[in-house]
Amino acid sequence: MSKGNEVTKTLLVATLLCIVCSVLVSITVVSLRPTQNKNADLDFKKNILMSAGLLEEGQDIEEAFSKVTPVLVDMETGKIVENESLLKGYNQTKASTNPALNTKIKPENDIAGLSMRAKLAKVYLTKNSAGKIETMIFNVRGKGLWSTMYGFIAVDSDTNTIKGFGYYSHGETPGLGGEVDNPSWKEQWIGKKIFDADWDVQFAVAKAEASSEYQVDGLSGATITCNGVTSSMKYWFGPNAYGKFLENVRSGEI
Numbered sequence: 544m545s546k547g548n549e550v551t552k553t554l555l556v557a558t559l560l561c562i563v564c565s566v567l568v569s570i571t572v573v574s575l576r577p578t579q580n581k582n583a584d585l586d587f588k589k590n591i592l593m594s595a596g597l598l599e600e601g602q603d604i605e606e607a608f609s610k611v612t613p614v615l616v617d618m619e620t621g622k623i624v625e626n627e628s629l630l631k632g633y634n635q636t637k638a639s640t641n642p643a644l645n646t647k648i649k650p651e652n653d654i655a656g657l658s659m660r661a662k663l664a665k666v667y668l669t670k671n672s673a674g675k676i677e678t679m680i681f682n683v684r685g686k687g688l689w690s691t692m693y694g695f696i697a698v699d700s701d702t703n704t705i706k707g708f709g710y711y712s713h714g715e716t717p718g719l720g721g722e723v724d725n726p727s728w729k730e731q732w733i734g735k736k737i738f739d740a741d742w743d744v745q746f747a748v749a750k751a752e753a754s755s756e757y758q759v760d761g762l763s764g765a766t767i768t769c770n771g772v773t774s775s776m777k778y779w780f781g782p783n784a785y786g787k788f789l790e791n792v793r794s795g796e797i
Contacts, residue, residue, distance in 0.1 A: 585604050585605075586711075587711070588604055588605070588608045588611075589604050590695060590709060590711035591608070591611065591667055591680055591695055592604065592607050592608060592611070593707075593709055594680060594694070594695035594696065594697050594707045594708060594709040595669070595678050595680050595695075595697035595706055595707045596697070596706065596707045596733075597610070597611070597669065597678075610669055611667050611668070611669055611680070612667070612668045612669070612670065613630060613665055613666070613667050613668075614630070614665070614666050614667075614668060615629065615630050615633060615663045615664070615665060615666075616663065616664045616665075616666050616785075616788050617662070617663060618646075618660065618661070618662060618663065618664055618783075618784060618785075618787070618788075619662070619787070620787060621785075621786070621787025621788035621789070621790060621791045622788075622791060622796070622797070623797060624663060629663075630665070633663070633665055634665075635661045635663070635664055635665045635682050636661075636682070636684070636693065638661035638662070638663065639657075639659050639660050639661040640659065644661055644662055644663070645659045645660060645661055645662060646659065646660060646661075646662050647659055648660055648783070652778070652781075652783045653778075654774045654777055654778050655684070655685035655686060655771075655774045655775045655777075655778035655779070656685065656686035656771075656774070657684065657685070657686075657778070660784065664681070664682065664784075664785065664788075665682060666679060666680065666681060666682075666785075666788065667679070667680035667681075667695075668680075675700065676700045676792065676797070677699075677700050678697055678698070678699065678700070678706055679697070679698045679700075679702075679789075679792070680695050680696070680697045680698075681695065681696050681697075681698065681779065681785055682694075682695060683695070683696055683775055683776070683779045684775065685771050685772065685774055685775025685778065685779075686771050686774075686775075687713060687714075687715045687720055687723075687767065687768045687771040687772075688715060688716065688720050688765070688767040688768050688771070689714045689715060689716065689720070690713050690714030690715060691713070692710050692712070692713040692715065692723065692768075692771060692772070692775070693710060693711055693712040693713065694708065694709055694710035694711060694712075694713075695707075695708070695709060695711065696708050696776075696779075698737070698789075700792075702738075702789040702792050702793050703736050703737055703738050704734060704735075704736060704737075705732050705733060705734065705735045705736070705737065705746075706733060707729075707732065707733060708729055708732040708733075709724075709729055710723050710724065715765070715768050716765070716768075719762065719763075719764045719765040719768070720762065720765040720767070720768030720769075722762045722765065723762070723768065723772065728759065728760065728762070731753065731759040731760060732759055734756075735756060735757065735758070735759060736756045736757050737757075737776070737780050738780070739757070742790075744776065744777045744780050744781055745757040746758070746773070746776045746777075746780070747773040747776070747777075748760075748761055748762070748769040748770075748772050748773050749761045750766075750769075
């Protein structure tokens with residue numbers, strides 16, 4: 544057998560092996576996708592529940608989430624949009640990148656460095672037996688030092704008191720900005736106030752130790768991350784985001 548034939552056969556075997564492996568990998572990816580999607584959905588729900596302190600250790604996530612009512616909110620009017628088909632699969636973060644579903648933030652208002660936001664927000668509510676709102680959970684995001692930080696803020700029915708907070712995705716420096724994940728720091732948020740008596744956003748991450756009901760301690764060596772957290776809160780709870788929704792809750796329209 545000539546050397547040329549040996550090389551041809553070797554290449555043929557290698558090619559066939561690559562094709563077979565590619566097919567097997569593709570089949571595996573396709574077959575696992577439903578499980579991956581389900582796990583991602585469960586993780587998202589888990590983060591919503593944990594931000595509001597609604598998930599007990601060992602509790603079934605779906606069971607706990609059944610007590611949460613998602614609603615769509617028009618950010619321009621602050622009113623709830625009744626659209627069950629859109630609500631079911633709506634992803635606020637993805638919508639913010641879709642030209643048909645987003646709106647450009649005016650530069651003078653873009654204090655969180657977002658450029659775009661979704662026209663509709665997905666807000667998560669818990670209600671008491673009388674149907675009155677007890678907790679509102681808001682999806683927020685803002686620029687840190689290295690990344691966009693994505694999280695949830697849980698607010699009491701008084702529309703002012705924070706009941707919980709947590710980021711579910713960020714790329715901040717471990718040990719510095721990454722301390723936004725520190726449980727003891729997140730606990731400081733509980734009971735803090737967002738607005739002053741005139742309903743202007745006052746919440747901020749302090750430069751050092753917190754000195755008021757509107758502050759949490761600063762994170763050492765993470766000034767830019769802390770500024771990003773503060774800017775994110777000022778934007779999302781201001782008049783160009785969730786502010787109008789909260790006004791409607793306070794007035795009794797919602």
